[in-house]
Amino acid sequence: MQPFWCKYFGNPASLYKFGREADVAIEKARNTVASILKCRVGEIVFTAGATESINLALFGIARNYKPNAKNKYHIITSQIEHHAVLESLKQLEKEGFEVTYLPVNSFGFVSSRDLAKAIKPATILVSIMYANNEIGTIEPIAQLSKIIHKTNRARKASQPKIVFHTDACQAAGYLDINVQKLGVDLLTLNGSKIYGPKQTGILYCKHATELKPFIFGGGQEKGLRSGTENVPGIVGLAEALKLVQKNKNKENARLKKLRDYFIIQVSKKIPHTNLHGPDERSLYTMHKEIRLPNNINISFSGVDGEALMLYLDSYNIAVSTGSACASATTDPSHVILAIGKSPEIAKASIRFTLGQSTTKQKLDYVLNVLPGIVAELRRVQS
Numbered sequence: 105m106q107p108f109w110c111k112y113f114g115n116p117a118s119l120y121k122f123g124r125e126a127d128v129a130i131e132k133a134r135n136t137v138a139s140i141l142k143c144r145v146g147e148i149v150f151t152a153g154a155t156e157s158i159n160l161a162l163f164g165i166a167r168n169y170k171p172n173a174k175n176k177y178h179i180i181t182s183q184i185e186h187h188a189v190l191e192s193l194k195q196l197e198k199e200g201f202e203v204t205y206l207p208v209n210s211f212g213f214v215s216s217r218d219l220a221k222a223i224k225p226a227t228i229l230v231s232i233m234y235a236n237n238e239i240g241t242i243e244p245i246a247q248l249s250k251i252i253h254k255t256n257r258a259r260k261a262s263q264p265k266i267v268f269h270t271d272a273c274q275a276a277g278y279l280d281i282n283v284q285k286l287g288v289d290l291l292t293l294n295g296s297k298i299y300g301p302k303q304t305g306i307l308y309c310k311h312a313t314e315l316k317p318f319i320f321g322g323g324q325e326k327g328l329r330s331g332t333e334n335v336p337g338i339v340g341l342a343e344a345l346k347l348v349q350k351n352k353n354k355e356n357a358r359l360k361k362l363r364d365y366f367i368i369q370v371s372k373k374i375p376h377t378n379l380h381g382p383d384e385r386s387l388y389t390m391h392k393e394i395r396l397p398n399n400i401n402i403s404f405s406g407v408d409g410e411a412l413m414l415y416l417d418s419y420n421i422a423v424s425t426g427s428a429c430a431s432a433t434t435d436p437s438h439v440i441l442a443i444g445k446s447p448e449i450a451k452a453s454i455r456f457t458l459g460q461s462t463t464k465q466k467l468d469y470v471l472n473v474l475p476g477i478v479a480e481l482r483r484v485q486s
């Protein structure tokens with residue numbers, strides 16, 4: 105990113121040499137991203153983060169339709185999406201769209217049958233996340249897209265086709281994000297979840313998918329996202345994606361081992377520990393990836409998650425309660441509630457996220473101090 109702050113400072117839209125160098129860098133980044141997503145270069149839109157990509161995807165499709173008393177257009181999502189999806193759809197509900205929030209099972213999976221049943225003639229858009237940010241559930245996107253394609257094939261030429269969007273922020277570091285295999289029309293990624301720069305994002309938009317922009321101006325990014333491009337950000341985002349995707353198999357295996365070690369040890373050391381989300385150690389799932397390798401969401405019965413988080417912070421251990429991006433609110437996590445847990449358990453749940461800097465030694469440090477802290481909190485809270 106460094107040279108693009110100073111040395112190649114030019115505006116990519118300008119025709120002088122300094123500008124062209126910046127433009128070349130953006131197009132190089134676009135090529136890198138397209139080769140990872142296995143899509144055309146022209147199908148990549150750079151944005152200022154996942155929230156923006158999601159807004160562009162959802163409003164961009166919805167704005168093709170004008171709901172009225174006769175036509176109430178219909179959108180399908182899941183109950184466990186990120187707030188960027190849920191709040192956008194709440195706004196679209198206010199504007200007259202009808203939204204179905206699919207339930208999930210006790211592990212957080214959306215079922216293909218539920219999706220098939222929810223589709224109506226008025227359905228125009230489906231948005232289901234690739235992997236959940238709180239409990240790590242990996243949704244069967246390729247399976248879900250088959251149902252949508254089948255529905256689209258059966259529709260008359262005059263009927264609108266259903267567009268399928270997936271929020272893949274959490275998946276980008278660990279899973280295959282080949283859009284052909286996933287069968288999606290729109291896919292959101294961001295830099296901040298893959299060690300890239302914050303406020304950088306990608307929207308994959310399959311050719312012939314008509315999106316209406318909501319940012320107007322100089323017409324950058326094919327008119328879908330006007331405004332001078334964030335050249336260092338785009339360069340950094342593409343490089344980050346390249347690096348995590350290159351190392352994903354190795355890192356996946358390393359973290360899975362650490363994750364399962366931690367889950368086993370913590371359950372052994374602390375009575376009444378509950379794991380939330382899918383358990384990959386179960387025999388049924390040996391050959392399937394069903395949980396992100398970096399996600400551990402647990403609760404200790406009777407221990408308030410927020411109190412525990414603050415206590416752990418004083419030991420330099422950083423954990424999250426609910427979704428990291430919305431921790432200003434103390435509402436119980438909508439995701440933990442959606443998998444059927446009580447508000448008490450939802451308030452007790454905390455998330456240990458593993459990453460590149462996580463080692464067995466660091467986990468052992470946590471495993472050493474955690475039992476005492478939990479016992480202390482149980483004592484004072486009971």
Ligand SMILES: *Cc1c(COP(=O)(O)O)cnc(C)c1O
Nearest residue numbers: 153154155186188237273274294
């Ligand atoms: C972090 C995250 C977002 C929001 O990303 P920003 O870059 O902060 O806008 C959206 N969806 C998921 C699943 C996320 O994890």
